Every structure is written in C-alpha cells, then in structure tokens.
C-alpha cells in the first residue's frame with residue numbers, strides 16, 4: 001500500500017496497488033482543489049480537500065474529522081529545492097522517491113528516541129540545562145524528531161528541568177502542509193493513537209505555513225483546546241543544508257547544544273554529509289555539544305572528527321547494528337578539504 005505526492009505544481013495523481021488492499025490518491029496542486037481517495041483494509045477512507053479558503057470536506061468510514069488540509073498558497077517547486085517526492089506506505093511510513101530512502105523507519109518515534117534523543121543524552125540534559133537549550137536538526141522532514149524532542153522536554157519540565165527549548169530544523173525539500181497532515185493522520189492510525197491527532201502534532205500542523213525558501217519562525221500558538229504547558233520555539237530553515245548552515249553560522253555562532261543528522265543515507269545523498277556541512281556544524285556548536293545520527297559511514301565519522309567532534313559507535317536500533325554519537329571538543333579541528341565527501 002502506498003500513496004505518492006508529486007511535486008509537480010499543477011497535477012498530482014497516483015494510483016497504487018498493495019496487498020491486501022488497494023489505495024489510490026489524487027492530489028491537485030492547483031491551490032484550489034485537492035482530492036484524495038483511499039480504499040484500505042479494514043476500513044475505507046475517502047477525503048476531498050478543497051483549497052478554496054476554508055472549505056474542507058472529508059469523509060471517512062471511521063473518522064470523519066481526521067483531515068487537516070489547508071489551502072496551499074503557491075506551488076512547492078517555486079519555493080525550495082523541489083519535492084523529495086514522498087510516498088506514504090500502509091503502516092504510517094514515508095519514503096522519498098527522489099532519494100530512495102525512508103523518512104523514518106517507524107511510525108511511533110522509536111528511532112527518534114533511540115538514536116537522536118539517547119545519542120544526545122536527552123532528556124537527562126534538559127534537567128541540567130540553564131536558560132535555553134538549543135537543538136539543530138538537519139532534515140526536519142515530517143517533524144517526528146521534533147515532536148519526540150518536545151515530548152521529552154515536556155516530560156523533563158514536569159520534573160526538575162527549567163530550561164526553554166529552541167529548535168531549528170533545516171529542510172531543503174519541505175513537505176507541503178497537506179502532505180504533512182496526511183502523514184500525521186496515517187501515523188496516528190498506525191500507532192493506534194487514532195484521530196484526533198495528539199495536540200502537539202495538531203499545533204505543529206497549524207504552524208506549518210507555506211514553506212518558502214529561507215528562515216521562518218513557526219510560532220506554536222497554543223490555540224489548541226488541549227494545549228498545555230510551555231511551548232518550544234521552532235524555527236524552520238528551508239534551504240540546502242550547506243547554504244542554510246553557513247547562513248546560520250553567521251547569525252548564531254557557537255549556539256547549539258545538540259545536533260541531529262537525519263538527511264537520508266550518505267550513499268544516496270552525499271551533499272547532506274559534505275565537508276562544508278561538517279565545518280559549519282563545528283562553527284554552530286559549543287564545546288561539549290553533542291551530535292547523533294544513525295549513520296556510521298566512515299566518511300561521516302572522519303568528517304565529524306576532522307572538524308572537532310569525538311565520535312563513537314554505539315549499539316544500534318532496529319535494523320541498524322550500530323549508531324553514532326559524538327561530542328564537540330574544546331577546540332575545533334582542522335577544516336577538511338571541501339572536495340572530500
């Protein structure tokens with residue numbers, strides 16, 4: 001079972017056959033009309049999204065209110081580096097056709113917790129942090145790592161933690177809001193939360209404005225009736241990692257406490273793991289800052305080490321036998337040859 005979103009700004013259409021059910025979806029990129037139909041097992045979903053400001057209609061055999069589509073202001077391809085061509089699979093998984101890789105290997109955030117949170121010693125460090133704790137993510141994607149970080153921080157605040165959370169997510173091929181909403185819905189079904197969506201996911205979707213190129217604050221306004229507690233500060237940067245990091249470095253300097261490297265596999269997407277990226281990361285992190293990723297590729301380990309991170313392989317998660325965690329040394333390293341990948 002899978003569904004696809006085409007970055008073609010005018011017409012999105014896809015039909016997929018799966019076992020045991022058949023799903024078919026059509027999205028019109030014309031900002032006025034979106035339509036989707038899903039036939040699945042055991043339930044049947046059919047939804048129509050009208051982009052005509054405010055007019056939405058959804059029909060589903062078991063969940064009539066689950067769709068959270070909003071009108072789209074302009075074609076995605078005019079604003080960022082084009083779509084990563086996400087495809088939705090049956091169990092709430094999403095893969096990029098363009099990069100031939102999964103966004104997350106699970107729908108319930110277990111990779112986020114096992115690799116990115118644990119690899120950065122979170123939430124324990126929230127309890128020790130003073131002032132603002134800064135997280136930088138390369139590859140914001142569907143926002144699942146962000147949501148898991150927010151939940152962990154919220155849990156820490158219920159204990160002794162008192163820090164604020166500032167999260168900067170970079171993505172050069174951002175999802176449109178209707179894509180993010182559909183993914184969130186399918187994920188919620190897959191992990192049996194069912195609709196309505198968790199309030200933090202709903203707030204993130206409300207903040208998911210049209211992703212034009214550049215840096216954007218995305219206030220999580222807390223208008224949701226069930227929203228409670230302090231909210232993180234979220235900034236999304238829609239640009240290629242290299243350009244975004246260089247610009248952030250000029251603006252923020254050595255700011256970040258924790259970094260998530262989640263930019264598709266190095267073998268399929270070497271630009272996300274370039275010497276320029278690693279050099280910029282060293283400039284953006286404080287001594288003692290940590291970095292985590294599921295990739296233990298030699299080029300990643302050497303690239304991080306060269307710019308000033310001590311890295312170690314740790315026992316893996318899911319299908320990954322090992323994952324990587326690192327810590328920024330007191331001084332930055334020699335800068336690697338930008339041509340070395």
Ligand SMILES: C[S@@+](CC[C@H](N)C(=O)[O-])C[C@H]1O[C@@H](n2cnc3c(N)ncnc32)[C@H](O)[C@@H]1O
Pocket residue numbers: 084102103104138139140141142143144145146170171172173174239240241242262263264269271272
């Ligand atoms: C594995 S997915 C990230 C999944 C995400 N962390 C989540 O929680 O859903 C990788 C993301 O990195 C983005 N990406 C890949 N290469 C990039 C690059 N060179 N510059 C900017 N974004 C990139 C893709 O658009 C995609 O959203």
